[in-house]
Amino acid sequence: EIVLTQSPGTLSLSPGERATLSCRASQTISASYLAWYQQKPGQAPRLLIYGASRRATGIPDRFSGSASGTDFTLSISRLEPEDFAVYYCQQYGSSLPYSFGQGTKLEIK
Amino acid sequence: QVQLQESGPALVKPSETLSLTCAVSGYSINSGFYWGWIRQPPGKGLEWIASMFHDGATDYNPSLKSRVTISVDTSKNQFSLRLSSVTAADTAVYYCVRVAQLVYYYLDYWGQGALVTVSS
Numbered sequence: 001e002i003v004l005t006q007s008p009g010t011l012s013l014s015p016g017e018r019a020t021l022s023c024r025a026s027q028t029i030s031a032s033y034l035a036w037y038q039q040k041p042g043q044a045p046r047l048l049i050y051g052a053s054r055r056a057t058g059i060p061d062r063f064s065g066s067a068s069g070t071d072f073t074l075s076i077s078r079l080e081p082e083d084f085a086v087y088y089c090q091q092y093g094s095s096l097p098y099s100f101g102q103g104t105k106l107e108i109k
Numbered sequence: 110q111v112q113l114q115e116s117g118p119a120l121v122k123p124s125e126t127l128s129l130t131c132a133v134s135g136y137s138i139n140s141g142f143y144w145g146w147i148r149q150p151p152g153k154g155l156e157w158i159a160s161m162f163h164d165g166a167t168d169y170n171p172s173l174k175s176r177v178t179i180s181v182d183t184s185k186n187q188f189s190l191r192l193s194s195v196t197a198a199d200t201a202v203y204y205c206v207r208v209a210q211l212v213y214y215y216l217d218y219w220g221q222g223a224l225v226t227v228s229s
Contacts, residue, residue: 035215050215093214097170
C-alpha cells in the first residue's frame with residue numbers, strides 16, 4: 001500500500017504570500033498518477049492539478065505542481081483569500097488502494 | 110456540463126446495508142471514463158472506496174472489498190454503491206466521482222456529497 005504523507009499539517013500564511021505544500025509517497029509512483037485537490041468547508045473537493053504538474057480546467061496560474069522522485073509539491077504563488085482551504089494529494093492508478101494524503105490545512109495568519 | 114448527484118437514505122441502522130445512487134447528467138456513462146465512490150468521515154480525510162467502468166470492470170479498496178458492491182445502470186445513466194454490515198465507522202459523507210483513467214489518472218467531477226449516518 002502506498003502511503004502519502006503531506007506536510008505541514010497546517011500552514012498559516014497571509015494573503016499575497018507564497019504557499020508550498022508537500023506530499024511524499026512511500027514508494028515510487030508515476031507523476032501521471034498524482035493529483036491535488038482543494039476542499040472548502042461544506043463543499044466537495046475540486047481538482048486542481050493532475051499528472052503532478054498539469055492545471056485542471058479553470059484553475060488560475062498561481063497554482064502549480066512539481067515532482068522530484070517520491071516528493072510532490074503544490075505551490076500557490078500569491079495567496080488570494082479564496083485559497084484558504086484544505087488541500088489533498090492523491091495517487092490513483094499506481095497500486096491499490098488509491099490513497100489520499102491526510103491533507104494540509106491552509107489558514108489565514 | 111457534467112453533473113453528478115448522490116441520493117439515498119441519510120440514516121442506516123448498524124448491521125444493515127447502505128445504498129446510494131449517483132445520477133449522471135451532461136455525459137453518457139457509456140462514453141468512457143470510470144465512475145467511483147469516495148467517502149469522508151466527519152472532520153476527517155478522504156478515502157477511496159471503489160471505481161468501475163461501464164463494462165463491469167471494477168477496482169475495490171481491499172479494506173472494504175468484502176462489503177462493497179458497485180454497479181452501473183446505463184439505461185438510467187447512473188451507478189450505485191452498496192456497503193453491507195455497516196457500523197458507526199461507516200458514518201461519512203459519500204461522494205460519487207468521474208474518474209479519468211487514460212494517460213493521466215484523476216477525479217475531475219464530484220457530486221455534492223451525501224451524509225450517511227449509521228445509528229440505531
